[in-house]
Amino acid sequence: MQLPIPPTDNLYKFLALSGLVLVIFSIVFPLSRISDINLKLLEFEMQSDVLEVELKYLEQDTAEWVEKENPTPEEQEMLRKRTLELRIKHTELKGRIRQINGLINEVKENWKILKVGGTVGMAFSFIGFGLWLFRIQLPSDLLLQKQVKNFKTSSDEQGKS
Numbered sequence: 611m612q613l614p615i616p617p618t619d620n621l622y623k624f625l626a627l628s629g630l631v632l633v634i635f636s637i638v639f640p641l642s643r644i645s646d647i648n649l650k651l652l653e654f655e656m657q658s659d660v661l662e663v664e665l666k667y668l669e670q671d672t673a674e675w676v677e678k679e680n681p682t683p684e685e686q687e688m689l690r691k692r693t694l695e696l697r698i699k700h701t702e703l704k705g706r707i708r709q710i711n712g713l714i715n716e717v718k719e720n721w722k723i724l725k726v727g728g729t730v731g732m733a734f735s736f737i738g739f740g741l742w743l744f745r746i747q748l749p750s751d752l753l754l755q756k757q758v759k760n761f762k763t764s765s766d767e768q769g770k771s
Contacts, residue, residue, distance in 0.1 A: 622742035629734025636727025640720035647720070651713050658706040661699055668696040 672692045678685065 620742060620746060622738050622746060624738070626735050626738025626742060629731045629736070629738055632731030632734060633728050634731075636724050636731055640724040640727075643720045644717050647713050647717050651710060651717075654706050654710050654713070658703060658710070661703040661706060665696065665699045665703060668692060668699060672696055 672689065681689065
């Protein structure tokens, strides 16, 4: 696939079309990233909910083991394992929360890209199209109209003679 060649014959057209490309990119890229991030966010939130449930279950289970008087060595080992498991789950939950916060910050940054890129792109487009219209297109149209008028008058004169 060959990419289209940008217009180099006119700086104003180039500025206008570059602005349009920037606007389109500034909308499409952040929105696609935000969509991907939202899917990850939902996945992490679901995993966090599961971890919270497991954590509550382990806390209750561990509390029952701690309340036992004179636990056997096997029960003490089970209590150590449960406590370790509880700490691991708690650490996993904290990690998921950090991941969620990171994704939220990434969404905010993508919105900034959308706003800034869209604004700059629109400014480029308006300036480029405006300058192209008033400095190039309208004078070209006037010149063409004069040429057509001159051609008509010269052809009318030749037709009369």
